[in-house]
Amino acid sequence: MSGQPAAEPAGPEEVLALDGVAVTAGGRLIFSDVSLRVRAGEFVAVLGPNGVGKSTLLKAMLGLQPTSAGTIRVLGAAPGRNNSSIGYLPQRRAFDPAMRIRGTDVVRLGWDGDRWGVALPGRRSRQARDRVREAIALVGAEDYADRPIGQLSGGEQQRLLIAQALIRRPRLLVLDEPLDSLDVSNQSAVSALVQQVCRSAGVAVLLVAHDVNPILPYLDQVIYLAHGGAVMGPPEQVITSDTLSMLYGTAVDVLRDRTGRLVVVGQPDSHAEHRR
Amino acid sequence: MTGFSLDLVADVRQLLSYHFMLNALRAGTIVAVLCGAIGYLMVLRRQSFAGHTLAVIGFPGAAGATWLGLSTGLGYYGFCVAGALVIAALPGPGRLTGGLGGDGESSAVIGTVQAFALACGFLFVTLYQGFLSGLTGLLFGSITGVSDDQVLALLAAGAGCLLVLALLGRPLLFASVDAEVARARGVPVRLVGAAFLVLLGLAAAGASQITGSLLVFALLVTPAAAAGQLTARPGRGLLLSVAIAVSVTWLGEGIAFYSPYPIGFWVTTLAFAAFCLALGYRQARDRWGSSRAGSRRPAPAVSPAGSER
Numbered sequence: 001m002s003g004q005p006a007a008e009p010a011g012p013e014e015v016l017a018l019d020g021v022a023v024t025a026g027g028r029l030i031f032s033d034v035s036l037r038v039r040a041g042e043f044v045a046v047l048g049p050n051g052v053g054k055s056t057l058l059k060a061m062l063g064l065q066p067t068s069a070g071t072i073r074v075l076g077a078a079p080g081r082n083n084s085s086i087g088y089l090p091q092r093r094a095f096d097p098a099m100r101i102r103g104t105d106v107v108r109l110g111w112d113g114d115r116w117g118v119a120l121p122g123r124r125s126r127q128a129r130d131r132v133r134e135a136i137a138l139v140g141a142e143d144y145a146d147r148p149i150g151q152l153s154g155g156e157q158q159r160l161l162i163a164q165a166l167i168r169r170p171r172l173l174v175l176d177e178p179l180d181s182l183d184v185s186n187q188s189a190v191s192a193l194v195q196q197v198c199r200s201a202g203v204a205v206l207l208v209a210h211d212v213n214p215i216l217p218y219l220d221q222v223i224y225l226a227h228g229g230a231v232m233g234p235p236e237q238v239i240t241s242d243t244l245s246m247l248y249g250t251a252v253d254v255l256r257d258r259t260g261r262l263v264v265v266g267q268p269d270s271h272a273e274h275r276r
Numbered sequence: 277m278t279g280f281s282l283d284l285v286a287d288v289r290q291l292l293s294y295h296f297m298l299n300a301l302r303a304g305t306i307v308a309v310l311c312g313a314i315g316y317l318m319v320l321r322r323q324s325f326a327g328h329t330l331a332v333i334g335f336p337g338a339a340g341a342t343w344l345g346l347s348t349g350l351g352y353y354g355f356c357v358a359g360a361l362v363i364a365a366l367p368g369p370g371r372l373t374g375g376l377g378g379d380g381e382s383s384a385v386i387g388t389v390q391a392f393a394l395a396c397g398f399l400f401v402t403l404y405q406g407f408l409s410g411l412t413g414l415l416f417g418s419i420t421g422v423s424d425d426q427v428l429a430l431l432a433a434g435a436g437c438l439l440v441l442a443l444l445g446r447p448l449l450f451a452s453v454d455a456e457v458a459r460a461r462g463v464p465v466r467l468v469g470a471a472f473l474v475l476l477g478l479a480a481a482g483a484s485q486i487t488g489s490l491l492v493f494a495l496l497v498t499p500a501a502a503a504g505q506l507t508a509r510p511g512r513g514l515l516l517s518v519a520i521a522v523s524v525t526w527l528g529e530g531i532a533f534y535s536p537y538p539i540g541f542w543v544t545t546l547a548f549a550a551f552c553l554a555l556g557y558r559q560a561r562d563r564w565g566s567s568r569a570g571s572r573r574p575a576p577a578v579s580p581a582g583s584e585r
């Protein structure tokens with residue numbers, strides 16, 4: 001490999017590189033031997049059964065979870081070093097309905113919420129307001145951004161949180177189950193939105209999903225995480241009945257609908273209960 | 277003292293001619309500003325229970341200090357700050373699911389400590405065997421007790437707290453609204469939370485000296501809750517909370533001066549009235565506003581955002 005620079009095409013730069021990563025938490029091995037590569041502008045899904053450590057993998061990339069083996073390089077540095085260039089959306093339930101803070105304010109926190117002190121009026125503050133407005137327009141949330149966030153629907157909250165993650169023009173977007181708890185029409189709308197951001201701004205997207213179907217048409221790569229390791233590749237190679245059945249340890253069928261789209265059937269966790 | 281007349285200017289002038297009233301107003305203003313600001317964040321962080329506990333912990337501190345012949349202020353500050361540090365050291369919400377859940381496990385511990393603190397305070401008061409009004413003063417506040425030294429101590433503590441609060445500023449708001457993302461962005465969430473608890477302890481200790489331990493909430497939670505009804509903008513809400521706290525304190529102290537009933541009652545009642553008014557205003561606005569805005573709402577709910585442009 002070392003003598004063949006041509007094997008690594010001079011395409012988009014690598015934003016994420018994991019080699020033989022393992023995580024142990026509370027004396028239990030969560031996963032081991034995970035290696036993967038994500039390039040700029042790629043839309044990558046992280047799939048796998050419940051409890052296999054998908055969220056843990058994301059946290060390890062952000063430097064929030066120590067690893068026990070292997071190396072991680074994020075945007076060319078150790079995890080946690082470049083977090084201001086990463087938009088992160090953790091797995092979560094909805095905001096408390098009593099949360100009396102506007103969506104706009106939540107988006108703004110993504111811009112300068114980590115700066116000490118209070119925001120003083122001036123040029124900086126006007127710039128911040130303009131950028132907040134841009135980010136809200138990008139996700140199409142203008143109509144409800146000024147309402148208290150606790151009173152918005154799950155889809156509306158999710159869009160504002162994506163705006164918060166995007167506001168600093170990140171190079172990598174890390175989304176942990178953003179489609180969870182959304183209805184079907186909002187699932188496809190949010191998937192389309194993420195794909196559009198990925199394409200138009202060249203942002204690499206790493207998205208953890210329970211159910212692969214809503215995002216399947218947009219994916220460049222799929223990472224299947226299972227106990228013991230991970231399989232990575234283009235969806236047509238990884239999403240096959242054989243690979244999935246092996247990873248899940250149960251019969252999973254991959255079918256094609258009339259338009260030629262892949263559909264995964266029998267995936268054990270696609271509509272399973274939540275484990276928390 | 278000639279009693280209340282219809283000439284308000286003369287009434288206020290008479291009220292200000294008493295040194296103890298002047299001190300009560302000075303101390304009340306400092307405490308109201310501090311509680312209005314810190315209370316707003318406490319309500320946003322849903323730490324009202326911790327705030328209540330800190331206020332109650334001040335009671336054995338003050339009672340113990342009286343028993344030992346020390347100043348009550350010392351007891352309030354010492355116990356409230358120590359209590360804040362203990363609560364900060366308790367295991368918080370174990371699994372941070374985006375900071376959207378309460379800390380259910382530690383609330384039982386906090387409640388246990390609260391009951392014990394009240395019992396200790398009562399023991400200290402009994403041991404002291406002093407004049408009986410001391411107990412009601414400690415629990416429900418008094419208007420006459422504020423000395424010049426206490427005002428100075430309050431001013432120093434209040435100014436320090438507000439300065440630290442301003443420095444914590446955005447990271448504190450970020451950690452309160454969305455702890456997990458804040459942590460990923462490098463905000464030291466745990467440290468910011470501990471610092472806020474100490475500020476909360478100082479505010480509770482200060483307010484206890486005016487309203488008594490049990491009525492601290494009149495200034496800490498009620499103005500903030502009322503402000504939360506009126507606006508969802510954090511900056512505006514905080515200022516509104518301060519304004520309401522200061523207004524009810526001034527009015528309450530003025531009425532207490534001319535009435536036979538205690539200050540704690542008046543301040544609390546006025547704060548409660550302010551909250552009811554704010555609640556009524558919001559209900560009316562929501563009903564009236566939503567029927568008006570109903571026509572323009574349904575459209576954006578379904579459209580796949582951004583994909584068509």
